[in-house]
Amino acid sequence: MAVEIFKEKYRSQVREVVLGATKDEGGTRAQTVKVGGETALPFLHFEGKVPNRPVVAMEIWDIVPEEWPASLKSYFEDVYSDPGAWARKCVEQYGADLIAIRFKSADPDIKDASAEECIATLKKVLEAVGVPLIVYGCGKAEKDNTIIGPIAEAAAGENLLLGVAEQDNYKAVASAAMAHKHSIIAQSPIDINIAKQLNILIAEMSTPLLDRIVIDPTVAALGYGLEYSYSIMERARFGALQGDRMLAMPTIANVGHEVWSKKEANISEEEQPGWGDQAERSLTWEVTTAAALLQAGMDILVMRHPGAVKLIKKQIDELMQDNS
């Protein structure tokens, strides 16, 4: 007897967000990237549409990432001095869909670089690659608030994805995105209520920004509370599909940042003989974390290891195959 598969019907969908802008659209990108738009839970093609495949952004820095282990660092050894070349290598050789640049140099405890220095780097990267860009500051809000405006202005019309707006500090990024036509990352600390509230706060500044928000729910690496991120995302996505417009945004995860700061990615086999080869272990750690997040509905994965990127892109290909 044929078994009829029960299909869930949802009444709403995730918003579709376009990143980057081509020449016709006021930018200089060779192509734009669309994310979101799902009308069903992740990859359940038989229940609805997953119109845009999840994408992988590769993370680059504007300084040499001394803290990265040799097994990761070695892939980029030839391009550290030139963020443009680094970005190009990620796109051309490793298949990055987007580039996420982190302006580490702006950190007052590192180089305290000025907005102008960051802008010069950004321009090099914009010239070097045609993919849309994600821009992160140094992670220290006080400094980031002073550089985000000038950076947004210098790249006006490019529709960068600007990071990060938080509940206690969203106005600088939101104003920059609003004034210079960029998109915005709304980050909440593994807290669905704050994720929703932050979107409302941003919408109060500018309603059109609602269609340019990407939620960063904050993810944890495998072994560090990944399941909390997973259940938050699951709940948000159910809410979105059932009509909660304030949670119906595509999502982004800083996978590389989380994974590569953990001891499992860094400690050598000599130190922990039972843990196996560090290079293989760390790559697997990044892929596994990313794969779990894909299942939770993550739309943009920001990753570091070229080998991990390759594997996860293969998995995305398979997951995007029609199963209806």
Add this chain to the structure above:
Amino acid sequence: MIIIGERINGMFRDIAKAIREKDPRAVQEWARKQEAMGAGYLDINVGPAVADRVSAMRWLVEVAQEATKLPLCLDSTDYDAIEAGLEICKQPAMINSVPAIAEKMDRIFTMASKYNAEVIGLAMNEEGIPKDAESRVALAMELVANCDAYGIPIDSLYIDPLALPCNVGQAHGPEVFETLRQIKLLSDPPPKTVVGLSNISQGTKNRELINRNFAVMAMACGLDAAIADACDEELVAAVATARVLLNMDIYCDSYVDVFRSQNQ
């Protein structure tokens, strides 16, 4: 809980006057106001004093639709008037209402099927409003069976268990709550439920307090919709809060505002 805004009703003097003088202003003002305050549907009732209900209904629907995109709930005991309204509704409407009486169900469910409308079914028949939950549920089942027989999706049927004013029929209260619970067990998917909220407090001196307490208690029993005063801010806030407490909406600090703006 969906609020079906009750204010466009010929029982109110300004609406009666608007119908009499064919002056759409009051109707359109209330349409916009109720929408802004959180109504999900607008009840349209020509009231008791109108001679030609059919043309009055048609006019009310026309002018209301100029002011709002909300779906309408056509409220009349004159089924010709309801049909006249359905003919010109720009989106699927709700019919208010039909009792569990065979010939009336025939007419209404045929109409609902033709115009793709939702239906409010009253848990009463020729013998009037039942006293207990059991009899109300039996009538609800008759409505469900008829709805199904006409090929109308069961979740397009809203059953009103009929609550009486609490100062008159106090004993009905618990029966109504029990009916709401049991209706959800009648079918899968179950029918929806609705009450005429202002009815509960008719003739009392604490109308808003009684209305919002009843609304919250009924929601906990599975109430899906109420014909109510959408401009009662405390009521809307209570409903938004109950939705959060029942885990129907995800909490955030601005949840009341989010609930109010959800139809906009």
